[in-house]
Structure formats: C-alpha cells, structure tokens
Amino acid sequence: MGIISVEHTDRLLWLGRYSERVYTTLRIFAKYFDSMIELNGEEYERFCISQDIPNIYTSIEDFSDRYCFDGTDPNSIYSNLMRAYDNAIVLREEIGSETLAYIQLAVYEMNRAAVSDAPLVKLQKVSDNIVAFWGIADDSIDSENVRDLIKLGKRIERIDIYSRLKMNSSELKREMKRLNTRITTVNIRYSHKGLMHLNYLVEEDEPDYEEIVKEVEALIE
Numbered sequence: 001m002g003i004i005s006v007e008h009t010d011r012l013l014w015l016g017r018y019s020e021r022v023y024t025t026l027r028i029f030a031k032y033f034d035s036m037i038e039l040n041g042e043e044y045e046r047f048c049i050s051q052d053i054p055n056i057y058t059s060i061e062d063f064s065d066r067y068c069f070d071g072t073d074p075n076s077i078y079s080n081l082m083r084a085y086d087n088a089i090v091l092r093e094e095i096g097s098e099t100l101a102y103i104q105l106a107v108y109e110m111n112r113a114a115v116s117d118a119p120l121v122k123l124q125k126v127s128d129n130i131v132a133f134w135g136i137a138d139d140s141i142d143s144e145n146v147r148d149l150i151k152l153g154k155r156i157e158r159i160d161i162y163s164r165l166k167m168n169s170s171e172l173k174r175e176m177k178r179l180n181t182r183i184t185t186v187n188i189r190y191s192h193k194g195l196m197h198l199n200y201l202v203e204e205d206e207p208d209y210e211e212i213v214k215e216v217e218a219l220i221e
Contacts, residue, residue: 004145008094009188011087012146013220015095016153018084022106023130024161025077026123029068050164051075068123069114081110081126094146095137102133148186155179156216163212169202172212176202189221 004012032043044063048055053075057063070076081103088095088103106129113122134154141147159175176199183190198215201208 004094004143004149004187008091009149011091012094012149013153013156013188015084015087015091016150017157018080018087018153019103019130019133019150020154020157021161022077022081022084023127024158025080026127028161028165029077030120030123050166051161052164068119069110078110078114081107094141094143095150096140098140099133099137102129102136105129106133144185145187148182149188152179152182152186152188155182156219159216160213163207163209163216166209169205169207172202172207183219190219191221194219 028047032047044057044060044067045055048057056073057066066073067076069078071078071082073079085103085107088100092100106126109122109125109129113119113126116122134150137150138147155175155178159172159179162171162175180195180199183195194215198212198219201212201215
C-alpha cells in the first residue's frame with residue numbers, strides 16, 4: 001500500500017479511538033451497573049461528570065437505555081459505535097472487508113441488545129466483536145502503518161478515559177508505555193514536548209488527571 005492520505009490517517013486514528021471508546025465504556029457500564037442502581041443514580045451522575053458529557057438523563061433507567069442505545073444522543077455508546085462504523089466503511093480498502101465485517105457485527109449485536117430483555121448479555125457480544133476486530137486487523141492488514149494508526153488511536157483513547165475516571169496510576173503507566181512504543185512507529189506528526197510532559201505527569205505519585213487529559217488530547221498535531 002502507498003502513502004496514506006491525511007484524511008485516511010485521521011480516520012484510522014479515530015477508528016482506533018471510537019472502537020476503544022465503545023469497548024471501554026461498555027466494560028465500565030457493565031461493571032458499575034449494579035452500583036448505579038444501589039446508589040439511586042449518584043454513580044451515573046459522577047460518570048457523566050468524569051466523561052465531560054451533559055447529564056441529560058432523568059433516572060438510572062433512562063441513563064441505562066439512552067446512554068447505551070440512543071442514536072440521537074451524541075455521547076451514547078451506540079453513537080460512538082456508528083462513528084467507528086462510518087470510518088471503517090470509508091477505510092474498507094485500507095482495512096479489508098473481513099476486518100470491516102466485525103464492526104458490522106458489533107452494530108448488529110448492538111441493535112439486538114436494544115430490543116433484548118437481557119441487554120447486558122447482548123452487549124457482551126458487542127465487546128467480543130470489537131476485540132475480534134482488533135485481532136483480525138492485526139492479523140490480516142498488510143500495512144504496518146495502518147495497523148499502528150488504529151493501535152495508536154486505541155492507546156490515546158484508553159489513557160483519556162482512564163484519566164477521566166481517575167483510575168489507578170499503575171494502569172495509566174502501563175498504557176503510557178504502550179503509547180510510547182506505538183507512537184514512534186507511526187508516520188504521523190505529534191508533539192514531542194507534549195509526549196515528554198505526558199510521561200512526566202503519568203509518573204507522578206498523585207497524577208494530575210485533568211492535565212493528562214489535556215495533554216493526550218493535544219498530542220497529535
């Protein structure tokens with residue numbers, strides 16, 4: 001494969017980000033669903049604040065339904081999955097039809113979950129197809145740069161979400177090491193100064209999570 005256009009470079013990066021956003025938010029949603037109910041909505045309100053999304057939901061039940069499945073909510077898991085799908089469709093030539101198929105399967109399972117009496121079970125299949133997408137992308141995409149752009153997007157998004165949720169610093173350090181390895185292999189412009197500062201912030205005993213979010217969002221030039 002020849003040189004990747006600027007537009008497709010951006011789309012590959014965001015394909016990685018959106019697929020990671022769907023996977024991680026689904027995992028967090030499943031993990032905290034019970035505690036959200038027990039705390040009468042306090043937990044989902046904190047989640048909205050952490051992710052910098054407006055709390056437009058009227059109850060825990062409304063949040064559970066709309067945050068997962070509402071295509072008119074730009075912050076919903078469904079909307080982010082469709083953004084991943086839209087990018088994957090445009091990138092069919094770069095990623096291949098077999099790789100694209102797993103994003104399509106994730107959309108199919110999301111639609112099934114929306115009408116299911118046991119949505120968490122169906123949502124697990126969405127996560128499974130995202131993982132399969134990453135696996136087949138790594139196995140079947142010939143271009144190393146294409147693969148690495150998707151992986152770089154994953155790492156950026158994971159650090160972003162983990163920082164917003166103020167997760168254990170050991171998790172951030174682990175992901176930062178992966179980001180450092182990946183970003184040097186990709187043909188993309190990034191802020192070397194920002195990367196150095198990001199590494200410094202992650203290594204602090206008490207990380208400044210808000211500053212980490214700012215730096216990781218500004219990393220790609």
